[in-house]
Amino acid sequence: MVGMRDVAKKAGVSLSTVSLVVNGTGYVSDDMRAKVQAAMKALDYIPNELARNLAHNRTNIIGVIVPTIRHPFFATLTSALQREFSERGLRTMLCSTADSDKGEADYVDMLQRHMMDGLVMAAHTAHPVGYWTSIGRPVVAFDRYLGPDIPSIGSDHEQGGRLVARELIATGAHHVVMVGGPRSQFHDLENLSEGDADTTFPTVRYYLTLEHELKAAGVRYEYVEAGEVYDLEGYAHAVHDLFDRFVDVDAVVSSDFGASLCVQEMLRRGIRPGVDMQVVAYDGTYLADAAGVRLTAVCQDFDAIASALAARMTALIEGEESSAAPSDLDPAAAGAPSQTSLGASSADMPVPPTDGRLPGSAVELIPVTLRKGYSTR
Incomplete structure (x- = not known):
């Protein structure tokens, strides 16, 4: 089995240089990167993605919970979400609660055990607010309010x-x-x-x-x-x-x-x-x-919805990583103020309205449009 040492020998570079290229970390000159990539191709080297993700404490997998993909709305939404996450280097794991025996609790458990990086909740749920706010990992709600600490995206x-x-x-x-x-x-x-x-x-x-x-x-x-x-x-x-x-x-x-x-x-x-x-x-x-x-x-606007969900999810994941980074890299910074457990600032969170509006308004509302057809006068 071809390993990084074989690639380093073939390219005539150090093992650390190959590691930097494979993991996408640190600076590597264009010339060195080209040599490593040419050696990888010549040897048919396939990076061990699992090991790389473990090193970064990431899976690059986002869970998406919808009620069903039979319905055209959720089929269109999941298609847009999968495309948007893919462009950000993330893969989508779909949970259709009505179409399989896997419920939302199974996916929440996977998230808590770090088997995925985040969860988009787009299905109706009977779980109380405390259930969702106690997860302590990146969760973004779509078209529903899950609690005061969970950001939500929805159409207007x-x-x-x-x-x-x-x-x-x-x-x-x-x-x-x-x-x-x-x-x-x-x-x-x-x-x-x-x-x-x-x-x-x-x-x-x-x-x-x-x-x-x-x-x-x-x-x-x-x-x-x-x-x-x-x-x-x-x-x-x-x-x-x-x-x-x-x-x-x-x-x-x-x-x-x-x-x-x-x-x-x-x-x-x-x-x-x-x-x-x-x-x-x-x-x-x-x-x-x-x-x-x-x-x-x-x-x-499915594209705008998917973009907003992906952007918020990415921010939460990066915020989670950065909030853990000071104590890992600099013990002296362990007592410094950090972000919330979800990596979002308090300014982003829903607050109880004081103007008579219904609570639970989405953090970000995506405008809708009326398209005239032939079914109205």
Whole structure:
């Protein structure tokens, strides 16, 4: 088996020079680097990545927890995240809680045992705030609030709700039906102010904002539960039934998946999308263009979301490393002020609002846009 000593002998350089090139640490002249790389290629030398990661106390693996990859939103999100992390030299380990027997607790355990460097939490969770804040390793939440010490990235769903409302009000909608997840998920928004809530689920804010705007405009609205996000069959049943339950409905709002099912049901019933009934999709994934009619959609910026999540995760990992570095390298600096256990400054953390807003707002909100299609007037 070829080792670094063989590479050093072939290149005519010292073992330490080969080590610097392989590990990407320290300064090596371009000439020396070229000699080492040529020797590695000639000998078919493959660096021992496990040993290198152990030396750096890194795995370069980020866990990503989503409810399911069957849903087009999470399929699009994980694709963007994997691409973004890859560009930063990081690999993605995916946990789809509804599609496997591996739950979030297994991944948290792997993170605590340093089998991965960080965790993106993008699934609804029943664990209390204390569970997440006690982990003590890099965790970034997506579209949910996990506790006061955990940074969160999310789309601006209140903006999304306003965009949908203005579109439907301006086009003369009279009876709007919203199709979404269990209404019980809204409870934590109400209870968080008491300090004993489990988590918040910011995505529901587009429904709450939409309802508020429609009510103010005197537009009738209903909310239909379609089951959990991974219950695709539940969405199909809910969309089918709403046409029989609400004979005067003239606008439907749902995820891209629910909106696409709605258009298909309309076409089966001879209802003209955008003429007899309006449909607004929320997410802006590839499915918004594959429903048979190009849907009017509120588009979440997946590239910007992935970039923000990756940037925050990288900062936490680097902060964790730098907070440990003084005591390792300079004992005299051990008592110097350090960053939090997650490597983020207190200025980055969510604080209890004082202006009446719901607690749990994301640290960073990514703007959404409304793309006009043929499913609205």
